[in-house]
Amino acid sequence: MSLPFDLRTLRVFTTVAERGGFSAAARELHVAQSAISQTIANLERRLELTLFHRHERRISLTPEGQALLGHARDLLERADAAHLAMRELHGLVKGEVRIGIPSMLGSYYFPPLLMGFKARHPGIRLTVVEAGARRLQRMIAAGELDLGVVIDDDQSRQMERRRLVHEEMVVCVPVDHPFAGRDGVSPEEFFAEPLVLFQDGYFHREFVEGLARQTGLAANVAFQSNLIPLTKAIVRQGFGITTFLRRVVDEPELAAVSFDPPTWLALSLAWAKDAYLSRAERAFVDFVIDHRQSL
Known part of the structure; x- marks a missing residue:
């Protein structure tokens, strides 16, 4: 069942009600007064209700018109808000x-x-x-x-x-560790050390496990932590070593050493x-x- 009005009709209706006459509404909406009168007449016919009392020099809302006005204002506000939201999204404002x-x-x-x-x-x-x-x-x-x-x-x-x-994965060790200053660390040497690793599901842990599978070696996991500052602190204190993307090893107390052969990771x-x-x-x-x- 189709509605007896659309948003344009409701806008004409509310404008007539708020301006108190057909002429004033026509001036605001920039349309002919006859078009305004016809729109209201069609609306009343479809609703089978009288929305305005017609006086000689003025009009006023009937009780039915008052009831419709509240709903019309609410619908028009929601429509304007929806239109604004779409414009904002189109313009990447929101x-x-x-x-x-x-x-x-x-x-x-x-x-x-x-x-x-x-x-x-x-x-x-x-x-x-x-x-x-x-x-x-x-x-x-x-x-x-x-x-x-x-x-x-x-x-x-x-x-x-x-x-x-696309960046190198490096061995991270304290600056006083025997690996520091070397050109490269073999997987065998890396897996011989106690390791500080991320938990399962992180590319850091998956990288180490993939390296272990390739070499047939087992990781000696001393600590597990997903917190980078904590992992660095454990390495600084000499309780284990780890592997990071090269850029992450950015502290003077830590050294970044390439694997031998160098290993790269793509994300x-x-x-x-x-x-x-x-x-x-x-x-x-x-x-x-x-x-x-x-x-």
Whole structure:
């Protein structure tokens, strides 16, 4: 069953009611008075109600007209709010981007990108979800997250990806450790040491486990922590060594030493294939790709 009015009709009705006459409403809406009169007459006919008392020089609302006026104002306010929201989204004045980032990247790589995007689009809300890269991949596949940073490998090939980081994974040791100052550390030497590792699901832990499988060696896990500052403190105190992306080893008490042979890790910004990205999310992807050289 179709409604007896549309938004245009309601706007004419409220304008007549608020201005107290057809002539005044016609002037405000920039239409002919006859068009205003016809619109109101058609509305009353469809509703089978009299909405205005017609006096010789003025009009006034009937009780039925008063009842309709409140509903009409509410509907028009909601329509105006919806229109404004769509205009804001189209112009990227508002919106939300939820991005999943592993802690290592979130702490050392992404802050300039996030702040740069926020400066360009201050009305867009950024929500960062911290989890391991493999966990983020599962969340994207399950529809729980739209964008995330994943390991660029065979397991992520079913996703849309844009390469972000291709950086060396290094051994992190105290500066007084025998490995410090060396050109390289073999996997055998690395696995002979007590290790401080992230928990399962993080690319840091997956990298070490992959290296163990390649060499047939077992990791001697002394500590497990997803907190980078705590991991660094344990390494500084000499209770174990770890591996990080090279940029993360940024303290004078710690040394970064290449593996022998050197090992590199690729990480990408990803989303589900054929997934719909909002304008805000698409703008974020474009911004990150345009500025990834700063990573």
